[in-house]
Amino acid sequence: QAQLVQSGAEVKKPGASVKLSCKASGYTFITYGIHWVRQAPGQRPEWMGWINADNGNTKYSQKMQGRVTISRDTSASTAYMELSSLRSEDTAVYYCTRDPYSSGNWFDSWGQGTLVTVSS
Amino acid sequence: DIQMTQSPSSLSASVGDRVTITCRASQSVATYLNWYQQKPGKAPKVLIFATSSLQSGVPSRFSGSGSGTDFTLTISSLQPEDFATYYCQQSYSTPPTFGQGTKVEIK
Numbered sequence: 410q411a412q413l414v415q416s417g418a419e420v421k422k423p424g425a426s427v428k429l430s431c432k433a434s435g436y437t438f439i440t441y442g443i444h445w446v447r448q449a450p451g452q453r454p455e456w457m458g459w460i461n462a463d464n465g466n467t468k469y470s471q472k473m474q475g476r477v478t479i480s481r482d483t484s485a486s487t488a489y490m491e492l493s494s495l496r497s498e499d500t501a502v503y504y505c506t507r508d509p510y511s512s513g514n515w516f517d518s519w520g521q522g523t524l525v526t527v528s529s
Numbered sequence: 530d531i532q533m534t535q536s537p538s539s540l541s542a543s544v545g546d547r548v549t550i551t552c553r554a555s556q557s558v559a560t561y562l563n564w565y566q567q568k569p570g571k572a573p574k575v576l577i578f579a580t581s582s583l584q585s586g587v588p589s590r591f592s593g594s595g596s597g598t599d600f601t602l603t604i605s606s607l608q609p610e611d612f613a614t615y616y617c618q619q620s621y622s623t624p625p626t627f628g629q630g631t632k633v634e635i636k
Contacts, residue, residue: 444625453616453627453628453629453630454573454616454618454627455627456624456625456626459623468623470624471624504572504573513620514561514620514621514622514623514625515563515575515578515618515620515625516563516565516573516575516618517575517578517584519572519573519574520572521572522572
């Protein structure tokens with residue numbers, strides 16, 4: 410049974426950066442892709458980017474290009490998402506998700522979510 | 530980006546009712562259309578992938594159909610645990626995009 414466990418809630422000031430982690434268990438980490446999806450309060454989920462857990466290739470949302478970096482540590486079966494130059498509009502729950510086809514662009518397992526609050 | 534639009538945005542229904550939610554894409558997504566259920570304070574959970582394939586463990590009262598730009602999610606007999614928000618999502622192209630959601634409430 411795949412499980413994704415994310416790091417805890419964060420409170421950041423505008424202009425700061427945040428780095429979230431997502432530890433995978435219950436499956437072979439490098440066999441699947443990992444996407445990061447965020448959801449602002451009362452809004453639809455929004456895709457941020459993806460990493461091929463095997464070779465480290467990445468794709469990012471054009472909207473967030475330049476501010477988001479996704480990485481992974483295969484020895485720790487963990488993916489990371491760093492978002493820089495935070496603004497109030499980045500306040501959201503951030504989810505890591507597993508892609509069952511590595512790059513199939515859909516999500517069969519989700520982490521529990523990490524609330525990031527950006528406030529001065 | 531492909532825009533996804535759901536209707537209705539919310540609906541009230543009773544236990545045992547048949548419920549249908551529609552999703553329209555701004556351009557063809559073939560059959561690369563998925564449905565998720567989200568309960569308050571929880572992560573979304575996939576119900577159906579590739580338009581009509583039921584995810585493992587999902588009850589058979591959920592079904593999906595469609596192709597191209599128009600899709601439906603049907604709950605054949607609404608159960609108390611089905612009151613939630615439902616999202617469609619296209620996986621045809623990057624970026625993957627979601628509909629605005631349909632909230633299913635108790636009548």
